[in-house]
Amino acid sequence: MSKSEKLEGSNNEIIFGSDNPNAIEVIDLTKIFTGKKVIEEVRAVDGISFSVNKGEIFGLLGPNGAGKTTTINILVGLLNQTEGNAFVGGYNVKKNLNKIKELIGVCPQQASVYQYLNAKENIELFGNLHLVKKEVINERMEKFLDLLGLTKAANRSAKKYSGGMLRQLNLIVALISDPPILFLDEPTVGMDARVRRATWEFINSLKETNKTVVLTTHYIEEAEALCDRVAIIDFGKLVALGPPKELIEKHNTKDLEEVFLKITGRRIMEGI
Amino acid sequence: MKRQRIFAFVKIQLKSLIKVPTALFVILILPVALILIFGFAFGSIYVEDYGWTGQDGYLFEFMVPGFIAISGLFMAIPVALSFSEDREQGMLKRINTTPTTAAEFIVSHIISNMFMAIIQVAIIFILAFLIGGMRNITPVGILLSFVIMIIFTLSTIGFGLITATVSKSAKAAGGIVWIFLLPQQLLASNLYPLPPETQIVTMFMPLYYASDSLSLLFFAVELTNLRIWWDLLILVAFSLVLIIAGILLFKKYGRA
Numbered sequence: 001m002s003k004s005e006k007l008e009g010s011n012n013e014i015i016f017g018s019d020n021p022n023a024i025e026v027i028d029l030t031k032i033f034t035g036k037k038v039i040e041e042v043r044a045v046d047g048i049s050f051s052v053n054k055g056e057i058f059g060l061l062g063p064n065g066a067g068k069t070t071t072i073n074i075l076v077g078l079l080n081q082t083e084g085n086a087f088v089g090g091y092n093v094k095k096n097l098n099k100i101k102e103l104i105g106v107c108p109q110q111a112s113v114y115q116y117l118n119a120k121e122n123i124e125l126f127g128n129l130h131l132v133k134k135e136v137i138n139e140r141m142e143k144f145l146d147l148l149g150l151t152k153a154a155n156r157s158a159k160k161y162s163g164g165m166l167r168q169l170n171l172i173v174a175l176i177s178d179p180p181i182l183f184l185d186e187p188t189v190g191m192d193a194r195v196r197r198a199t200w201e202f203i204n205s206l207k208e209t210n211k212t213v214v215l216t217t218h219y220i221e222e223a224e225a226l227c228d229r230v231a232i233i234d235f236g237k238l239v240a241l242g243p244p245k246e247l248i249e250k251h252n253t254k255d256l257e258e259v260f261l262k263i264t265g266r267r268i269m270e271g272i
Numbered sequence: 273m274k275r276q277r278i279f280a281f282v283k284i285q286l287k288s289l290i291k292v293p294t295a296l297f298v299i300l301i302l303p304v305a306l307i308l309i310f311g312f313a314f315g316s317i318y319v320e321d322y323g324w325t326g327q328d329g330y331l332f333e334f335m336v337p338g339f340i341a342i343s344g345l346f347m348a349i350p351v352a353l354s355f356s357e358d359r360e361q362g363m364l365k366r367i368n369t370t371p372t373t374a375a376e377f378i379v380s381h382i383i384s385n386m387f388m389a390i391i392q393v394a395i396i397f398i399l400a401f402l403i404g405g406m407r408n409i410t411p412v413g414i415l416l417s418f419v420i421m422i423i424f425t426l427s428t429i430g431f432g433l434i435t436a437t438v439s440k441s442a443k444a445a446g447g448i449v450w451i452f453l454l455p456q457q458l459l460a461s462n463l464y465p466l467p468p469e470t471q472i473v474t475m476f477m478p479l480y481y482a483s484d485s486l487s488l489l490f491f492a493v494e495l496t497n498l499r500i501w502w503d504l505l506i507l508v509a510f511s512l513v514l515i516i517a518g519i520l521l522f523k524k525y526g527r528a
Contacts, residue, residue, distance in 0.1 A: 078369065
């Protein structure tokens with residue numbers, strides 16, 4: 001009996017107890033797009049399996065169109081998988097989505113905040129959507145704004161923010177409910193080097209709070225700097241999985257980019 | 273349904289009234305401008321002088337109910353734009369990753385739009401009263417006018433949701449919404465007399481029932497007049513069908 005079958009047979013309720021080290025389990029996950037507008041079927045995610053340990057920063061690495069965002073969208077309930085299983089916080093994404101939504105914070109690729117509201121109003125809104133108490137929202141908001149250097153701009157309308165500031169606000173909004181599991185989809189795209197470094201420090205500091213972070217990126221140095229383990233995806237398939245150092249040593253290369261090049265014959269940045 | 277979530281949405285939707293120029297223009301500035309311009313232009317012209325026989329009163333008095341109804345109809349514009357923009361900017365997807373339910377989101381929109389409708393009607397009433405466009409309406413008639421407009425708001429939210437569903441972008445929604453608005457505005461607003469043949473078309477327009485019932489109230493027709501209640505009943509039916517159709521269509525095709 002395969003692992004997938006075992007999990008299916010366990011009634012798909014909480015399969016990971018508090019002693020289970022996995023925060024996320026992905027088993028033979030496949031997503032095929034066959035909409036009316038798609039002439040040929042597109043296998044965006046092709047039978048990938050991996051697990052994410054509690055408290056770990058896990059990177060999904062690959063070129064644009066590799067299947068990173070599709071995988072995340074399945075895990076957060078925005079897409080249904082075609083085949084396979086996925087469990088977040090012990091809950092099946094197909095059957096217990098409401099429970100999962102209480103456990104996760106999502107920082108989408110597109111900086112999704114209300115442009116006509118200021119930072120405080122946006123953060124407060126999402127705190128309320130997670131039913132966080134007002135005083136707790138305020139306390140966390142002050143802390144995050146300060147940590148990311150947005151305090152001075154907190155009362156300014158988001159439409160007046162630079163791209164980097166919007167991305168930072170995007171991240172804070174995902175964190176306001178203090179979720180144990182965070183999905184960060186290309187959180188530093190469009191940031192200048194200084195702001196990106198500050199954001200890396202911030203994401204790294206989340207380790208101290210024992211949060212599980214799933215991070216997608218096509219920046220090699222970002223994955224190397226932040227992730228405990230990475231999964232490299234190409235054309236929807238998982239081509240490598242492990243700690244960055246281990247993968248580099250195993251393939252006897254200079255960095256993860258070369259690992260990817262060695263396995264797939266192309267560069268991660270080629271697909272961008 | 274959690275009150276904290278609904279109120280959080282209502283709060284930001286009401287803020288959009290002040291902070292989003294389109295919403296401010298359509299919901300407040302446009303009705304005020306219409307009342308002021310037409311009030312001062314037609315406020316001293318008797319309908320008989322204008323050629324309407326068998327009627328008594330100033331031309332402007334006949335127009336006010338139509339303006340109230342049209343102002344309510346125009347609320348479909350910010351609804352269509354806000355849903356389309358939310359989708360375009362990824363807000364709907366993001367909200368969908370929180371524990372918020374679709375019902376909480378839609379109910380918050382209904383509450384905030386009804387609240388805006390109340391503000392809108394109140395402002396029009398005050399201005400029309402000052403200019404002299406509501407000499408005959410009774411206090412009960414005023415109260416009933418608010419009820420009519422609150423019900424009518426449901427149908428405009430429905431139009432807004434249907435527009436957002438069929439539009440690929442907020443820009444497109446801004447144009448497409450007029451397919452629903454313009455025929456109603458031209459044929460069913462009761463602003464001017466139209467040949468009876470048009471009634472076949474206006475029967476299918478919720479604006480007609482809102483403006484007709486408002487017109488009856490503005491000329492102090494007895495509340496025992498069945499036409500008022502018949503109008504109201506059809507308006508309720510239209511509003512329920514449109515809001516349910518809007519919600520179902522948007523849920524199925526409009527959120528991606």
